Amino acid sequence: MPKHSRKNRDADNAARADLIRALPPIDACIRAAESNPALAGFSRTYLKVMVQRAQAEIRAAILAGRDTLPRARDALVDAVVIAAARAVAAHEPVLAPVVNATGVVLHTNLGRALLAESAIEAVEMAARSAVNLEYDLETGARGDRDSIVEDEICALTGAEAATVVNNNAAAVVLALNSLAEGREVIVSRGEMIEIGGSFRLPDVMSKSGAILREVGTTNRTHPNDYAGAIGPDTALLLKVHPSNYRVVGFTSEVTLEDLVEIGRARGIDVMEDLGAGALIDLTEFGIPREPIVRDRIAAGAAVVTFSGDKLLGGPQAGVIVGRRAALDRIKRNPLKRALRCDKLTLAALSATMRLYLRSKDLGRELPTLRFLGRSVSEIASIAPRAREIVAERLGPGFVVEIVDTSSQVGSGAMPVEELKSVALRVTHPDKSANAIAAMFRRTRIIGRIADDSFILDLRTIDDPAVFAVKLETG
Incomplete structure (x- = not known):
C-alpha cells in the first residue's frame, strides 16, 4: 500500500476517534433531553436507554464516515438529543400485530390461535379489574383457580376432574411426574415424537422423573409388546397421538381401547397425550376428523392431556382431564404451582369453553374453526x-x-x-x-x-x- 494512502487512512481513523471521544457524557445528554418538550414526559431510566441508543447510532455513522456532526460541545449535545427524540418516535413495542x-x-411463530371476541372481552375484563381468581364469593374463603374452568371442561369432555397448566408440554411433565416418578412408563417406539424447537418426548419423560420403556418398532407395535413389557416397576401405559407426522405403509399400532384392556388386566392406568386436542367432530366444518377428547375418556384413559391454543382455538394452555383419583394426585403435586396459569389465560380459556357449550354457530364465532x-x-x-x-x-x-x-x-x-x-x-x-x-x-x-x-x-x-x-x- 502506498505511504500516502496509509497516511490518509490513519488520519481518517484518528479524526473519527477524536469525534467519538468528543461525544458528550450520557448524563449531560439526559439533562438536556429532560428539557426537551418532546422528551420531558419520560422517565430518566427510559431517557438513558434512548440516549445510549442515539449515541450508538452516531458512533456507527462516524465509523462509517457518514457523520455530519457539529464540533461545538453544546451543538453535539443537541445532536444527541435530536437523535434520541427520533429513537423515541421509532420505539415501538417488540410484540406487534402482523x-x-x-x-x-x-402458526406457532405468529401466536397460534386467534381468540374469539368473547375471550378477548374476558381477558380485557380480567386485566382491568381485580377478579375472584382464588376467592370464594359465597364464603369469603380462599378458592381454587381450577374451579374457573373445571366444570366447563368436564362437561365438554366427560371427565371426572380437570386442571390447567401453561402448555401441553407442562401438562405431560406434571402428569408423568405425579403418576410415575421413579417408575417405568411404557410407550411405543413409533410414538416417540419430536415437535418444534427440538422438543422430544424422551427428554420430557426424563425431566419428569419417569423411566422410559420403549416397545415395538418404529412402524409396528402390537398388544403383546406392551403386555410383555409390564413388570413390577410399571406405573403407566402411555399413548401419544403423533400429531406432527404420519407413518404410512406397513404399519400397525395398538388402539387406546386395546391398551386400556391390557392395563385393566394388570391394574395399570393408561395416559394419552392428544397434543392438538379436538373437543368436537371437526368433519362438520369440512376438516378431517381428529381424536375427540370425550371419546378418549369414554374409551377408558385415566388421564388425557391436550393443548388449548391449537384445534381448541383458545389461549396457550395445557389441559389435563381424567379420573378424579389421578387428577387429585396431579393437583397435589408442588410442581403444579410452578406451572399454573394466570388470570388472563384462565379468563380466555373459560370464555372459550363457554362458547363451545353455548354457541349455535361455533364455526362463525371461533376464529380457528372459521379459518x-x-x-x-x-x-x-x-x-x-x-x-x-x-x-x-x-x-x-x-x-x-x-x-x-x-x-x-x-x-x-x-x-x-x-x-x-x-x-x-x-x-x-x-x-x-x-x-x-x-x-x-x-x-x-x-x-x-x-x-x-x-x-x-x-x-x-x-x-x-x-x-x-x-x-x-x-
Whole structure:
C-alpha cells in the first residue's frame, strides 16, 4: 500500500476517534433531553436507554464516515438529543400485530390461535379489574383457580376432574411426574415424537422423573409388546397421538381401547397425550376428523392431556382431564404451582369453553374453526379485490396473479392434510422471492415462498384492506 494512502487512512481513523471521544457524557445528554418538550414526559431510566441508543447510532455513522456532526460541545449535545427524540418516535413495542398470509392457520411463530371476541372481552375484563381468581364469593374463603374452568371442561369432555397448566408440554411433565416418578412408563417406539424447537418426548419423560420403556418398532407395535413389557416397576401405559407426522405403509399400532384392556388386566392406568386436542367432530366444518377428547375418556384413559391454543382455538394452555383419583394426585403435586396459569389465560380459556357449550354457530364465532372451515369459493370471492389493492400498492414492474394453492392447519396438527385455498402470487423480473418477502415483512405482512415465488395465502384474510399499506418497493 502506498505511504500516502496509509497516511490518509490513519488520519481518517484518528479524526473519527477524536469525534467519538468528543461525544458528550450520557448524563449531560439526559439533562438536556429532560428539557426537551418532546422528551420531558419520560422517565430518566427510559431517557438513558434512548440516549445510549442515539449515541450508538452516531458512533456507527462516524465509523462509517457518514457523520455530519457539529464540533461545538453544546451543538453535539443537541445532536444527541435530536437523535434520541427520533429513537423515541421509532420505539415501538417488540410484540406487534402482523398479517398472517402464510396459509398456516395455527402458526406457532405468529401466536397460534386467534381468540374469539368473547375471550378477548374476558381477558380485557380480567386485566382491568381485580377478579375472584382464588376467592370464594359465597364464603369469603380462599378458592381454587381450577374451579374457573373445571366444570366447563368436564362437561365438554366427560371427565371426572380437570386442571390447567401453561402448555401441553407442562401438562405431560406434571402428569408423568405425579403418576410415575421413579417408575417405568411404557410407550411405543413409533410414538416417540419430536415437535418444534427440538422438543422430544424422551427428554420430557426424563425431566419428569419417569423411566422410559420403549416397545415395538418404529412402524409396528402390537398388544403383546406392551403386555410383555409390564413388570413390577410399571406405573403407566402411555399413548401419544403423533400429531406432527404420519407413518404410512406397513404399519400397525395398538388402539387406546386395546391398551386400556391390557392395563385393566394388570391394574395399570393408561395416559394419552392428544397434543392438538379436538373437543368436537371437526368433519362438520369440512376438516378431517381428529381424536375427540370425550371419546378418549369414554374409551377408558385415566388421564388425557391436550393443548388449548391449537384445534381448541383458545389461549396457550395445557389441559389435563381424567379420573378424579389421578387428577387429585396431579393437583397435589408442588410442581403444579410452578406451572399454573394466570388470570388472563384462565379468563380466555373459560370464555372459550363457554362458547363451545353455548354457541349455535361455533364455526362463525371461533376464529380457528372459521379459518379452517372456509370454502375455496368464499376465499376466492375476496381475491380480485385483494389483487387490485396489492397491485396498486406495488406499482409498475410487479406481477400479481390469483392462483390456486394449499393451506395448512399448523402447529403440528394434521401434518399431511392440505386445505385447498386461493392466493396472490407476487413476482418481479428483477427481484427474488426472498427480496419481495422482505419487502412485505417491513409492512408486517407475512407470506410464504413456494416454487420460487412469493405467495399471499388468503385463507386467514377476512378483509383485503389489510393489504392497503405503503410498500417500500425500492
